């Protein structure tokens with residue numbers, strides 16, 4: 001294990017510099033502006049996922065729709081929770097959450113989807129979850145040890161997206177539907 005490097009006097013002195021930055025100290029190891037920009041893409045992704053799941057929740061119909069709609073609603077609420085956590089972190093990093101609806105869908109990693117077919121909705125949601133999983137994995141690796149708080153937040157969200165993808169796969173398989181579109 002390497003020595004703990006910074007002496008007490010230096011730590012105390014540095015803490016008094018740039019106090020207007022709040023939790024951001026000299027030790028912050030990431031490119032703060034870039035992290036805020038990436039978190040705004042995550043925020044857009046989560047909000048588009050909220051809207052897509054809500055659409056699917058309200059549009060779900062047919063004999064198998066009950067449990068599927070319940071799953072859509074649960075996912076919508078969890079994506080909203082993710083959006084709230086990410087927006088709060090952006091503000092902690094002294095940034096501004098971008099909630100501009102005009103540019104939401106272009107900034108989002110995952111896509112909105114209009115299908116009226118229940119199985120197609122589940123497949124589109126699975127695609128969106130897999131997009132989020134891949135991009136959040138990349139963000140975790142990119143942040144590495146430079147911003148452990150943001151990385152841990154993304155890791156926690158990532159684990160829920162993996163649960164979502166697994167839920168959707170189980171729904172398709174349980175309904176005897178092909179997973180990959182024809």
Ligand SMILES: [Fe+2]
Nearest residue numbers: 046078079082
């Ligand atoms: Fe999410």
Ligand SMILES: [Fe+2]
Nearest residue numbers: 129160161164
């Ligand atoms: Fe999700």
